Amino acid sequence: MKFVSIAAKGIKEIFRDKKGLALLIVFPMAFMFVFGFAFGSTNSANEPMDIAVLNHDNGTTLYYQNSSEEINFGDNFTSLLENLNYEDSVTHLFNVHNVSEEKAKDMLMKREIACILIIPENFSNAIRAMINETVRTEITSNIGEMIIGMGITEWNTTNGTYYYDAENNTLYLDGKPVNITGFTDFPANYTLPEVENVTAEIVIEGDTGYIEFGRAQSVLIKVFEEYKNEIKRNAKESVSLYFGTDEKYYDFVQSRIKPMPGTESFTIFDYQAPGIIVFALLMMVPAVAGTLAKECEKGTLERLKLSKMSSFDLLFGTLIPWSLIAIIQVIILFLVALLMGFHWQGGNLSIILAVGIGIIGGIASISLGLLVAAFVKSEKHATTLSPIIAVPMSFLVGSFFPLPKAVIGYINGKGFQIYDVLPWTHTVNALRYLLTFGNYDVLYYVVMMSILTAILFIAGIVCFSKNRLKAE
């Protein structure tokens, strides 16, 4: 339990160094004040964002059991955008310009529009594939219930003859019992929709240095995510209805218009506030690196090395007080942001989650501090070098302004951008989703952030232990 003593030492050192503590807390707070003042209150009016939509979608045909329907999801999505309103307002969220590509680019250059939304040719086909996939999954998971609900007891399939014994809730294949949970076979007189291997990508084009672009693209992405979720939800509901009743027309795709949560009076500051929290977490890098470099420079680390303390005790003991600072920073900065007019969309749970995410972001910063401390020669060197790394990094992770698109691959269907190798990019996104948009769908960001933080922490431990904790 020596790490507890090291942690207690760290807490005393941090809180007794009033200047250092002030720099850690007050500096990001000042940032929040400045940004809140500059971009918060002065931009509070609800005005539609001008965007151009280039819809190249060729449409598709949707097949139901006994009928089919021609549909163009590109048109459907465009229409949705045209009719969306700010929350609690009659003002439209977007002013959609249906113009030629040439005209759209010209408008973009003149900053008459915030961005161009390009819908690809196979957009509808990709949506159809998504629906079919949802339907398949839903049907196969509902099959057991269907068997019971429809009173079928025996049927033939290509695999053999199934028999369901309702009394004992047991399914038999050619007389042998089979596991109902893993059962995906379908009665011979029904067909499951085929899932085509089609993917499509909508492109949001614009000037990344233009703040309106950042605002528009973040809302567009959110709208698109909601649109996809709505379609999936509709498909699931239709499947449920299908199994609940008989011989009824089921429309797998519907759309409705609802106000966008998080847009009540969306300001640029609402976009930036979560980023400033991450900026504050990154500002811990010089402090952590400086503290550890000071231990080396003053010889206290050598004294600790001579004792029975292990590398784990030192590094885990260092992690605890700085994680505490991360919690304090997230809470204080959130409160300052609210004071400055931040439109918080999440519930109380979003704050708890944001603190948890802040801790992971903080651990990433501590890990970077360990890495820096492993290579610097003095505290001065650490405090000079660290901001050169941390400040540009805060821009690179999108703390203040949106980033240009730079996809290098795909993970779980999501585009993986070059900035995504940095854990704080996911911290910014997760905090923005939670606090700005009130969207709790942050699992991907939390998982990515945790994996990258773990990698960075291990790298920090290995380098620091090798360079600083071993006998020379």
Added chain:
Amino acid sequence: MINMESIIETKNLTKKYNGFFAVKNLNLKIRKGEVFGFLGPNGAGKTTSIKMLTGILKPTKGEILINGKNVSSMIKEKIGLCPQDIVIWDSLTCEENLRLIGEMYNVEKNFLKERTKKLLKDLLLTEKTKSLAGSLSGGMKRRLNLGMALVHEPDVVVMDEPSAGLDPQSRLVLWDYINSLSKNEGKTIILTTHFMEEADRLSDRVAIMDKGELLVLDTPENLKKKLGKGDVVEIKLSKSEMNKKALEMIITIEGVEETKEIGGRIVVRALDAVNKIPKIIDRVKGLNITIADVSIRRNTLEDVFISLTGRGLRE
């Protein structure tokens, strides 16, 4: 009480940096309960030697045995290091500093409380128990620095230049404490110093080092007897460029053991030095040189060092 049994032994201990030997083939045995002094000028290899003894530095070659066991498997609580620089946490109080380091050595909680109290008392720091270490005077910091090496009651205490930067009064307090550690508590103490008086007064045995090599190892008295017979006359001439000529004249006087030029002064070691002074003055005056200053003193370890290396300790 000095025991003839050795607690630390080094065999061909060597540390090399980029072709430069910081320590070369150091062979020595340190006895249980003795105060062992490493004496030598800056860069002689004293600190490097003790850093290897405590496991901070890895030897390039050779072996260190503590109680017969290799240093790599040594029990950490056996050794306490008081480094040359003051190594304390400025933002912690004196008590917190001692407790933290005690906890790092797994010292039992109640014992640590008592031990901290005793150390603060012994090191005259009781009044500063709750004061931040950063607010202490230089002498107090150095005493706390020593306390940090002792909190876990090690058998061997290694002190690197323990009195560097201390005023004479604080130095005497520290020397008394080091003496009591050895005589009353039976600790083995290894200290490095370039203060002759410190080595002379505290050490049971002294190892004189220069340029990474052990020149000689014995008790201070034996060293002075063997290598520094007689007393020392120091002469400063008005024209130091005439020193060489004067040295050639003085060495011819019967009973003069050794002559050296150290720091612009002529150093003459001679038996019955008091009676040799008139002769020395006559010879120098015969060269038409004016003598600016003459002094006579008992020989010291520094003279032993000069005799061995031809250089003063601070050169």
